[in-house]
Amino acid sequence: MSTLSDPLSLSAPRGADAGLTPQQLVAKYGLTVSGRRPGLPQYVRQLWARRHFIVSFATARLVAQYSTAKLGQVWQVVTPLLNCVVYFLVFGLILGNKSIPNYVPWLCIGVFIFQFIQSAVQSGTRSISDNLGLIRALHFPRACLPIAFTIIQLQQLLISMVVLVGIVLATGIMPGLSWLLILPTLVLLCIFNTGVALVMARIGAKTSDMAQLMPFILRTWMYLSGVFYSIEANIETWPKWIQLIADVNPASVYMDLIRFAFDPSHFNREGLPPHVWMVAVAWAVIAGLFGFVYFWKAEEQYGRG
Known part of the structure; x- marks a missing residue:
């Protein structure tokens, strides 16, 4: 099907098309406006056609992300591990979290999962503005870009999960049937991200300023999501509406599901509340x-101006 930038700017028709109005020419040849949102x-x-x-x-x-670094792809694992070390020193040793058994795997799970959320949101925020050259040079659904950047972060998480499993096993936690819950949780988390x-x-x-603001928003979200401490143990006396917000915080929900999958003992005998899966x-x-x-809704606007 042919396209045109403006159906009303057609040059004067000749031959058999003489006398036809622009609207009639559009209807006759099936012309569409270039760049119109499908x-x-x-x-x-x-x-789906561009999934590959x-x-x-x-x-x-x-x-290519770590091609200039000497350690290369090793940084995909080293970065979250270094974050875990820093947070353990501050929240595990200095401030203390004695009420949380097996604090090291509990903390590492929170750091790895929130890192996935944070990186997906940050890269998604810049996915259009940082790729204007590609957008203006090629015609493709613009949603390919934020989806692709989320897949990048998922690939990094999957690599990190190998290390996370090693940490969990090293602390004495043995695999169980609950580990099967990790896969559906990651699927739900990937869709959310x-x-x-x-x-x-x-x-x-x-x-464009949103990319500069997002790190502060995400850092606040991280501190309110129980990455390094137990939310429930700290808000028991707080108003019910605050407890409700904490219960439905998506970052906390997905972290709790992964933590439960690796080590159900964190949640005592009752296990996870039934509403957690529904919220997820x-x-x-x-x-x-x-x-x-x-x-x-804004497909035809990306890359314009």
């Missing part, structure tokens, strides 16, 4: 659907 079902089909491009783009960016990345990609494309699914569905539609 319908939602068509957009989904376009994304998304994976290849993500893999190439991941390999993709949705948030899509939302932030649209906002970041229009507001709800966050994934809401963020995924809303983020996708919200991003698609």
Whole structure:
């Protein structure tokens, strides 16, 4: 199907088309406006058709990310481990967290999972503004970019999970059936991160200052999500509405699910409350659907201006 930038700017028709109005020419030859946003079902089909491009783009960016460092891809594992060491020194030794058994794996799980959330949101925020050259040079669904950057962070997490498993085993925690819950939790978390990345990609494309503001927002979110301490033990006497917000905090929910999967003993005999899985699914569905539609609504605006 042919495209045109403006159907009303057609030059004067000649020959058999003489006398036809621009609107009649558009209808006759099936012309469409170049860059027009496709319908939602068509957009989904376009994304699926470019799934191999998304994976290849993500893999190439991941390999190139540490190409200038001497340790190369080792930094994918070293970075979260160094964060764990720093947080353990501060919150484990200096401030003390004696109420949390097996604090080291508990802390490492929180750091690794929140690092995935934080990196996906940050890279999603810059995914459009940092790739304007690619957007203006090639025609493809722009959602490929924030999705690809989320896949990059997922690949990094999967590499880090190998080290995390080693840490858990080294502290005496043996594999159990609960470990099977890790996979569905990561799937839900990946959907949630993709949705948030899509939302932030649209906002970041229009507001360049958002990329500078996000580190402060994410740092505040991290401190309020129980990455290094138990939220429940610190807000028992707080108002109910604050406890409710803490219960549905998506970062806390996904961290609790992974922590429970690795070591159910953290949650005593009662185990996880039944609402945790419902909240996790709800966050994934809401963020995924809303983020996708919200991003698609501005599809024809990315790279303009």
